[in-house]
């Protein structure tokens with residue numbers, strides 16, 4: 318996708334603060350962190366959102382969760398806990414149409430979200 322901001326980050330055309338990289342995924346710091354630790358894990362391939370996932374994406378999705386676990390450990394979040402979030406659509410305030418998992422933590426969080 319030529320006009321996708323996260324595809325441009327994958328291609329190195331837009332800078333990002335990389336946290337972790339794997340064959341199918343990339344993890345980088347959110348430009349506007351909502352919590353002390355806020356990392357985005359994305360697939361290198363363009364997938365629109367969690368709403369368009371199919372069984373064909375199974376390996377990519379598994380690798381996204383593997384990367385998220387490693388990121389959480391690296392950030393020191395595993396013991397106290399963290400949240401993994403996929404926003405889908407307008408009501409969830411999804412703003413970037415390239416699948417991404419928010420890995421957030423570093424302080425106690427509210428539930429349910431507002």
Ligand code: AMP
Pocket residue numbers: 322331333346347348349350357403404410411412413414
């Ligand atoms: P969402 O609202 O779930 O679509 O999340 C998109 C996230 O991407 C937001 O938290 C933004 O702050 C973040 N974001 C947008 N542009 C960039 C960028 N260039 N580098 C890092 N994070 C970004």
